[in-house]
Amino acid sequence: SPAAGAPLRLCSAGLAPRGVNKAVVGRILRVDHAGEFGANRIYAGQMAVLGRSSVGPVIQQMWNQEKDHLKKFNELMVAYRVRPTILLPFWNVAGFVLGAGSALLGKKGAMACTVAVEESISDHYNSQIRTLVEEDPEKYKELLQIIKQFRDDEREHHDTGIEHDAEA
Amino acid sequence: VRWQLSPPQRPLQASAVLRRVSDEQKKEPLASSSQHQFDSQPADHQHDQEPQDPHSSYTGQDGQESEDYESEEQLQQRILTAALEFVPEHGWTAEAIAEGAKTLGLSVAAAGMFQSDGSQLILHFVSQCNTKLSELLEQEQKRVQLGEAEKKPTDQFLRDAVEARLRMVIPYIEKWPQAVSILLLPHNIPSSLSLLTSMIDDIWHYAGDQSTDINWYTRRAVLTGIYNTTELVMMQDSSPDFEDTWRFLENRVADAMKMGDTANQVQSTGEALVQGLMGAAVTVSNAETSRAER
Numbered sequence: 297s298p299a300a301g302a303p304l305r306l307c308s309a310g311l312a313p314r315g316v317n318k319a320v321v322g323r324i325l326r327v328d329h330a331g332e333f334g335a336n337r338i339y340a341g342q343m344a345v346l347g348r349s350s351v352g353p354v355i356q357q358m359w360n361q362e363k364d365h366l367k368k369f370n371e372l373m374v375a376y377r378v379r380p381t382i383l384l385p386f387w388n389v390a391g392f393v394l395g396a397g398s399a400l401l402g403k404k405g406a407m408a409c410t411v412a413v414e415e416s417i418s419d420h421y422n423s424q425i426r427t428l429v430e431e432d433p434e435k436y437k438e439l440l441q442i443i444k445q446f447r448d449d450e451r452e453h454h455d456t457g458i459e460h461d462a463e464a
Numbered sequence: 465v466r467w468q469l470s471p472p473q474r475p476l477q478a479s480a481v482l483r484r485v486s487d488e489q490k491k492e493p494l495a496s497s498s499q500h501q502f503d504s505q506p507a508d509h510q511h512d513q514e515p516q517d518p519h520s521s522y523t524g525q526d527g528q529e530s531e532d533y534e535s536e537e538q539l540q541q542r543i544l545t546a547a548l549e550f551v552p553e554h555g556w557t558a559e560a561i562a563e564g565a566k567t568l569g570l571s572v573a574a575a576g577m578f579q580s581d582g583s584q585l586i587l588h589f590v591s592q593c594n595t596k597l598s599e600l601l602e603q604e605q606k607r608v609q610l611g612e613a614e615k616k617p618t619d620q621f622l623r624d625a626v627e628a629r630l631r632m633v634i635p636y637i638e639k640w641p642q643a644v645s646i647l648l649l650p651h652n653i654p655s656s657l658s659l660l661t662s663m664i665d666d667i668w669h670y671a672g673d674q675s676t677d678i679n680w681y682t683r684r685a686v687l688t689g690i691y692n693t694t695e696l697v698m699m700q701d702s703s704p705d706f707e708d709t710w711r712f713l714e715n716r717v718a719d720a721m722k723m724g725d726t727a728n729q730v731q732s733t734g735e736a737l738v739q740g741l742m743g744a745a746v747t748v749s750n751a752e753t754s755r756a757e758r
């Protein structure tokens with residue numbers, strides 16, 4: 297495994313390990329990276345409005361996890377030499393607006409937004425897991441592990457949202 | 465003849481060598497001159513991005529091709545590589561390909577396998593150069609990792625990489641304008657663009673670019689611009705060893721570096737401006753409120 301602080305480099309000539317289907321992995325990572333980036337901006341928007349409210353700490357915690365997810369995908373993008381989506385500036389604004397907009401509707405609005413977003417993210421991760429398992433579970437072991445972990449995190453966010461939505 | 469000039473072969477190649485020898489016995493003796501112009505093997509096809517194993521041209525890219533059968537694609541690669549020697553004289557044409565085929569002991573009719581406008585020959589050449597560049601950059605990176613060489617600052621790295629790549633065109637510089645115009649034909653644009661973008665991506669990758677935001681695009685766009693303009697300058701340059709071209713390149717790269725700083729400065733100024741305006745708005749609104757209360 298890479299030394300602490302050293303960037304994750306899977307292979308010389310900047311290519312992923314031989315045999316990895318570059319097109320499939322590229323699509324998956326690009327979409328996931330964009331998704332995590334968007335999720336980050338949504339939580340940022342929610343925090344901007346509800347940061348000082350009672351649900352502030354809850355949102356902050358979920359946001360921190362999303363930051364970790366994004367960091368991981370940044371590393372994977374570089375390691376697999378995947379092009380990021382050109383729509384990032386758009387997701388930057390759209391995500392923030394969605395988060396802030398839903399938060400302006402109140403805590404319930406923010407939580408409802410979280411529930412909806414996390415629901416669709418976990419479905420999305422699930423279908424990616426299916427794709428990779430169909431391709432070759434051994435070859436994509438590392439990637440599968442990461443996506444499964446993230447899918448579980450997102451489900452947790454979803455459940456947290458339900459919890460707080462129900463309470464509020 | 466060719467094998468002697470290459471570094472020692474790996475055991476996998478033994479059967480390929482035997483097949484080659486039996487081929488040689490069947491055909492006329494090969495001319496050696498066409499082969500040692502290039503150290504690297506026929507370059508990779510555009511579709512497959514794996515680094516070309518320099519010794520694997522006769523056993524296929526992953527060694528799985530049966531060793532007594534040379535695919536049509538491999539044969540085409542060999543002919544095109546052989547044809548390059550004749551480009552300075554005949555241009556990127558079917559004549560050059562025919563001459564190349566002759567040196568391999570094949571009939572000139574073999575040139576009929578290729579498109580008549582020379583596109584395939586040019587694309588083959590570009591692909592081969594890109595592969596060579598990747599190998600060079602890879603080796604340099606290894607040397608830096610082993611501590612045998614200093615890590616270059618970004619601007620110098622980019623300059624050196626672009627220069628190294630452009631120098632590969634020098635032996636064909638007379639006929640290069642013809643090649644560029646053929647590469648710009650609509651039916652060639654997908655291939656030539658793809659080769660260009662992957663080469664630029666390679667350079668940035670080895671330069672250490674790890675951006676995953678919009679910078680990924682701006683950096684590549686800027687470097688592509690630098691590469692293309694420098695190539696154009698080179699085609700009109702008659703200074704000794706193209707020193708005018710390299711100076712042009714140096715200036716363009718320096719401009720690009722400065723642009724990065726300027727963008728940051730513009731952003732900071734913009735942010736400061738916004739804060740100033742917000743402060744002014746709050747002050748005015750407070751003043752209004754307090755006046756209204758009086």
